[in-house]
Amino acid sequence: MxxxxxxxxxxxxxxxxxxxxxxxxxxxxxxxxxxxxxxxxLERIEGKTCRICGRPFSKIDDSFKKGDICLDCYRWEENAAWRGVLTRNISLYMYNDFLKDVLARYKYRGDYELVRIFVPEFNRTIARIEYDFLVPIPLSAERLYERGFNQTEALIQEAGRDAHPLLKRIHSEKQAKKSRSERIQRPNVFTLNDTDEEKKAALSEIEGKTILLIDDIYTTGTTLRQAATVLRQAGAEKVLSLTIARG
Amino acid sequence: MRFFESEDVLVPERLFRKGEFFAKSKYEISGQAKRIFAVEKIPAQSLDQDFPYNRDLQRLLSGRVLLLEEVPFPLESIHEHVEHGYIRYEKGIDVDRDGMYCRRCQNREVHLFGRFHCARCGEECVYCRRCIMMGRVSQCSPLVRWTGPEPVFSYPDALRWEGQLSIAQGEAARRIVEAIEKKTDLLIWAVCGAGKTEMLFPGIACALQAGLRLAIATPRTDVVLELAPRLQQVFPDVPVAALYAGSGDRYKFSPLTITTTHQLLRFHDAFDVMIIDEVDAFPYAADEMLQKAAEKARKRNSALIFLTATPEETWQRECLTGKRNCYILPARFHQHPLPIPRFIWCGNWRKALTKKRIPLPVRTWVQERLAIEKQALIFFPDVELMERTLPLFHEFHPDIASVHAEDPERKEKVQAMREGRIPILLTTTILERGVTIPNIDVAVVGAEDETFTESALVQIAGRVGRSPAYPTGDIAFFHYGKSRAMVRAKEQLRRMNEEALRRGLIDYDW
Incomplete structure (x- = not known):
């Protein structure tokens, strides 16, 4: 036996x-x-990180630090349009070669089951964050059909939590193929998700709330800041984010 | 995705989302759309001989079994071919008395299926995780297959090759041609350095003339990359396709396909001649999935030719007792005997290396090579031990390097070895095959370790004396107690030399 x-x-x-x-x-x-x-x-992010984007200070040169934030975040905060849009990002793991392979198989090949790898750490981390709504970064309808599932919604669901899909995405080219400057300058791809009465009702509650955005990878932070802008304009008080990987 | 079941054909639900198709639709649709998994019997259309089918689609799909997203044609066009009997939708995941299975890779292992809430069908969808790297096959994904006529071709006198086969190569080539003509099985057991590729030329030429579709499958991508240009060179007018993960030839029809065994999963009833190179090599031998893939990819009435230098034990017995159609080629093309390994006891090598000591016999061997400036490969049973040992070797020479499977500089190091910039290269079993460096000696540290199977040891010995200019060299198996594999490997090489001498294939006694 x-x-x-x-x-x-x-x-x-x-x-x-x-x-x-x-x-x-x-x-x-x-x-x-x-x-x-x-x-x-898997390389868990530990130790001192940038107060805003969660990048570990041990991985960057001192010349890329400005006090308790990194130079990238310093530049975001310098710009009046982006200042304070995203209060804080927390990432679980470094986006190393191994995690790149894992996430590629998960997202692009569509191996859904792999999401379970991240659930325990996701739940441990989220327990320490105060928020009102969990909002996944959405996919466009075309991309959703192509992939069969939304990789961030899947994470929330497998972690046994409720997602509030307050955002929707206008179809655009794939992120990964764009350079940093292209990504930062392009127009906002997100709008409020008000497709039916139920969603409108959810949106009416957003006033004064703290939102926790969920995404798979934080690379330049543009995607999350664009999403945060839309939510803040709709009345959200504070927007935080949590991602599996920090690029 | 989902389908409507209409009288005698399945109609993809997606087509109805597009207004135009709906407007001119001739279908009477009733009932709910469902996943192909839930369709009881997939209707078969009879072939409409008058239908002007798309030749490009025919050339792409013939003999293949693909996911819809792998077919770069509009769904309307694919569906039209289905209506006229030229293409069939099939279930990706199916179920029978023994449970669920994947129709692409034949997986039945419960732990290799996953499930998720699928945006394409709106249901809990089971998918296969075993072949996931080739795109997801799930309960709602149809596989498409060509059921129309196959492309017809013939390439008479396609071979452009000036070289000449040795007597033994010529005999092997004749047996291959015979197997292709009679569509039988054949095993070519040819020693390392026998010149296997050249022996295939006459058989390939004969198949191409007869309009037979060939596949040469090998477990390893490097072999595909090496073989494809070589064959393209000698068959310049034939479009040769090279298939491996990420290759660009995916959508090409080719009478001559060089492929990794893995890519065979995308084929069904395709090949009249299936040649499997290095049948014993990982991962083909280890992986039942790939053996089934090879069976599925060839036609029922087809020739199956295995090439190997090191058949596994049961096959060896079957060959020697005449139970298997086999041709043994015991001599190298340069007609010198195979160098025979020496067994050298070196004490508890694992303990010594762990304590950062190189066993004395190994030490002496290394110093001798450096003194006469002869390059060498030294094989280790595992990466960790090898990496820990490397600094010890640096005391002898600073340019001694090591390489293993996940080494990002693997290619560069092998190249540096070829160019003579590395005096001695430490390696795991990854270099046991395929590497040809003209004038080297080899050693195995811990030859009795179970990593070193009989076939691994024969392959390692096969690295030595490959070039006609340097047909000899030293092979040292350092051990702490001989293993059965070591003894069998030495015996195998010895027997090959005897046989070669008996048949007059080598010039002198060794």
């Missing part, structure tokens, strides 16, 4: 050998989703 069910790494699909301890014998084994090798390749 096999006491423990065979477990396989969610990413590399190799078998995970169960770690048998007194604790696991009495309480049931804690279920690791990834094998040891894959777990080791």
């Amino acid at each position: 096999q006491i423990f069910e065979r477990k396989f790494c969610l990413y590399c699909q190799n078998e995970i050998r169960p770690l048998i301890t007194w604790e696991s014998l009495f309480l049931g084994p804690e279920e690791p989703l990834l094998c040891e090798q894959c777990t080791a390749k």
Whole structure:
């Protein structure tokens, strides 16, 4: 008889050998989703970070710091149009080669199950944040059909939380293929999602609330700031964000 | 996506979203749209001989099984071909008495299926995670297959090659031609350096003339990249397709397809001749999925030719007892005998290396190579041990380097080795095959480790003496107790030399 069910790494699909301890014998084994090798390749963001964008200071040169924020955020805050739009971003992991592969398989190949890798850390982190609504960064209808699911909504759902889809997106070209300056300058792709009465009702409650935006990757911060602008114009008091990866 | 079931054809729901199609629609649609998984029996259209089918679509789809998003034609056009019996929609995920399975990769492992709420069908959708890297096959994704006539071709006298086959190569080539003509199975067991590629030329030429579609499948992308231009060069008028993850030839019809075994998953009933190179190599041997893919990709009545230098034990027995149609080529093309490995006891190498000591016999061997300035490869059973050992080797020579599978500079280092800029290269088993450096010695540290199977050791020994200018060299298996694999590997090489001598394929006793 096999006491423990065979477990396989969610990413590399190799078998995970169960770690048998007194604790696991009495309480049931804690279920690791990834094998040891894959777990080791995920780089949790720790230590001192930029107060705004959550980039770890250990990864950047001192010349890119301005007090407790990084030079990129300093430039955002210098610009009156963007100042204070995004209060704070928190990212779970560094966007390293391993996470790049994982997220590419998740988003582009459509391997939905991989989202479960991020759920425990997502839940631990979100428990420390005060917010009123969780708002996923939306996909355009075309992109949603193509992918079959929205990668950020999936994360919220698998984490057992309620999403408030307050935003919608106008179809535009893929983000990843654009340069930083193109991304910063392009017109806002988000509008308020008021497609039906239910959504309108949700929007009417936004006044004075703290919104937590959810996205997969923070790269330049443009996407999140554009979304935040729309929400702030609709009356939100504060916009925070949480992403899986920090590019 | 979802389909409506209309009298005798499935109609994609998406077509109805477009106003124009709806306006001229001839369908009487009743009932709800459903996923292809829920359709009980997919209606088969009879072939409309008068339909002016699209030749480009034919050339793309013939013998393939693709997701709709892999077919760069409008859905209207694809559907029109379905109506006239030239294309069929098939289920991506199906279910039978044994449970659910993926029709593309034949996966039945429960833990390799996932599920999600799907925006395409609006339901909980089960998908296959095993072949996910080729795009998602789910309960609502149809696979499309060409059911019309195959493209007809013939390339008489396509071979442009001035070289000459050795007597033994010529005999192997004759057996290959025979297998292709009779559509039988054949195993070519040819030693490393026998010149396998050239032996294929006459068979390929004969198949191309007869209008037979060929695939040469290999487990490794590097082999595809090396083989495709070589074949294109000797068959200049034939469009050769090279298929591997990320290759540009995906939509090309080719009478001669060079492909990774993995890419065979996208084929069905396609090939009259299937040649599988390095049948024993990882991951083909290890992976049942790829074996099934090869079976699915070839036609039922087709020739199946395996090429290998190191067949696994059961195959070796079947060859030697005549149970398998086999041709053994025991000599290298340059007609010198195969160098035979030496076994050298070196004590507990793992313990020594862990304590940052190189066992004395290994030390001496390395110093000898450096003294006579002969390049060498040294194989290690695992990456960690090798990396830990590298600094110790730097005491002998600062340019000694190491390489492993995930090394980003892997290609550069192999190139540097070829150009003589690295005196000694430490490596894991990744360099056991395919690497040809003219004048080298090899050593294996920990040859009895289970990583070094019989076939791995034969392949490693096969790196030595490849060039006619330098047909000999030293092969040292350092060990702490001989393994069965070591003994069998040495025995295999010895037997090949005996056989070659007996058949007069090598010039002298070794």
